Amino acid sequence: MTATVPVAVTDAAGRRPSCPADLAVVLSPASYAGGTVLDLSGPLTAGEIVLDEVVPARAPWSAVVRAGQVLTIVDVGGNQSGDCLLYSAADTGERYSVPDTISWSGTAYVRTGTVLRSNYGNALATVVANEIDRQDTIGGACGKESNTLRYGHHTMAEHGCRENFLAEAARHGMGARDIVSNLNWFMNVPVEADGTLGIVDGISGPGKRVAFRADMDILVLVSNCPQVNNPCNGFNPTPLRMIVTAAAETAPEKARKTAQGTEPRA
């Protein structure tokens, strides 16, 4: 439906993200459940913005993030799960590994400083900023087939993250065997003392962010989760904003440029 009031399509800094759909509709509260608040927020790290896109609700997304660049993910509408997989851009056989991330970090939750490791144990990326208490990496992805187990066969016609991952993976020459267990930005999956675990109400909100720095060139796949049967999206799928900022200049690079006279001395 078309919004009847003007919808802001820029953030507080005046930046307008790109979007594969009509941004005015994607950012209109009228497109979502009553009471939805949308906040485009902005990047969590300084540096030149090299990519700035809004992912509509329920859609897949992918991009290559170069080593040193930082990807900020904005939970525009609040408590929107961003299911995420990472691959080495040079060899997609090297990909995000839940158990290696958990085993090396010694914790089941992802927080600032967590190194997101590959199936070879290498650092793919490192979480450099996080505005909610903890991020999930044990809850996995929803999908048409698993929805039939969780909620019943009446949900079979609904779209899922596994379908988003398969569609986006296919664009990069990958298939079902390349889809492994994933990260869930802004999803809340506590593990209780007896091992009971599950997706409960989120601890995020409109405009909350997480940011990770690529430690090698990585291909990032995201499913903006379409799930409407549990609280992972607050039963109200909303957009995500993806902002890639350029690598911060390292001290040795700055010193070299200064010595070469290509940069004014401080």
Next chain:
Amino acid sequence: MAGTSTGHETDTVTAARSDARAQSGRVADAMPYLPASGTPFAPPGVDTDLLVWAETVAAGGYTHKVLARGSRIRLEDVTGEACAHVLLYNALEPWERLNVADTMKIPWQAYPGTGHPLLSGDGRVLATIVADDSGRHDALCGTSTAAAARAKYGDPAPQGPSPSGRELFVLAAAKHGLTPRDLPPSISFFKGVRVRGDGGLEFTGSAGPARAVELVAELPLIMLIANVPHPIDPRPGYVSGLLRVHAWRSAPTGPGDPYWDAAPETHRAYLNTTDYAGARGL
């Protein structure tokens, strides 16, 4: 030259043939037993005529087998120091494989035990845990990478003294036409992990020697097993032990079985599984 230094007479083809044949019938601590019905370690109460797999896997070793739907698989930690890292695939469509996230999320339970389904990402049960007197299992930490084994033990190579689980899985998978891309996160048996309130991991270790876990194959399976230390075992040495494996012909979970409708999620998983098996004529 070789004959004098090694005790083998192998200077002609005839001598080499005799030398090779003289090695028949020897016994090792870790070996398969063929036919399986002749296993020296038959599981109690099992009709040995029904056995299809009998093997002892070395510490730091691996094994693999294609198993029919309805097979019952028994893994035994002989010394209390085994850790059986397991991957399962639908043998008919091996891109359907173990999904540890669904295995924990769908039953609402992170810690595998009796009655726990091992689920694929396709909404079906690959295997059910039907017996367990260990209770120390883990679906969170996977197996060891070469990088982790190198950092902890020095040499992660399969031919070395401290193979990593992933290096062994690469070999086992290759023998079924599967590549390193086909190695998702694995589950492990006989070494426990618990999650504390703050998310920190606690290694609870072994339940002791002669503990066993039994699985029922709910689909035709490719089963890969790597027997290496758990990745967060805090002990500095490469501690591993013999793993005994037996499998025999039994029946998949169906109506009337205790796990068939024990919970709504797993009930629908068994319905999906029997629907698939029925359509394929299994």
